[in-house]
Amino acid sequence: MTAIRKLLDFLYALAGVLAALCLIAILSLIVAQMVARWTGEIFPGAPNYAGYAMAAASFLAFANALNRGAHIRVSILLNAVPAGPKRLLEIWCFGLAAAIAWYFTYYAYWFVYWSWKFKEVSQGQDAIHLWIPQSVMVFGGGLLALALTDNLLHVLFKGDHRIVRDTVDTHGE
Numbered sequence: 001m002t003a004i005r006k007l008l009d010f011l012y013a014l015a016g017v018l019a020a021l022c023l024i025a026i027l028s029l030i031v032a033q034m035v036a037r038w039t040g041e042i043f044p045g046a047p048n049y050a051g052y053a054m055a056a057a058s059f060l061a062f063a064n065a066l067n068r069g070a071h072i073r074v075s076i077l078l079n080a081v082p083a084g085p086k087r088l089l090e091i092w093c094f095g096l097a098a099a100i101a102w103y104f105t106y107y108a109y110w111f112v113y114w115s116w117k118f119k120e121v122s123q124g125q126d127a128i129h130l131w132i133p134q135s136v137m138v139f140g141g142g143l144l145a146l147a148l149t150d151n152l153l154h155v156l157f158k159g160d161h162r163i164v165r166d167t168v169d170t171h172g173e
Helices: 002-038 046-067 075-080 085-118 133-159
Strands: none
Touching: 002 046, 002 133, 046 085, 075 085, 085 133
16 A cells, blocks of 8 residues: 555656646746747747646646645635534545546546547647647546545545645744
């Protein structure tokens, strides 16, 4: 079981790093497009690639953000109830969220499959096959679904979730 835990934590961290790299790619594309404009050159497809990188950054960051406490959770209610009802509410929240995430991932997979099957390409100058950037959506959605299921199982068997806030609280300073 420790090997699975290490693998999942590695996947969540890797997805976070890949999301950060996508943000760097967006910055690089924007700067390259600015330089191209200043020099009178054309950088075809740069806005499309920046959009793909933004979508990839979002979907790749979901699982990592969940486990780091960066998702918006309604914890005001969870913190106000006793341990028994709190556990039931956590199970309900993680169960519902995991079901929705798996549902999304299932249909996102078929969306990508049909884009691949019909050889859909973007309407921009680059005419990239759309299944390539769309695949990141399936991977990120699947990883979020896995992270939610992971937390659900942790609540069921250990009594509490694995979400750890790693932000610094500056209130009161």
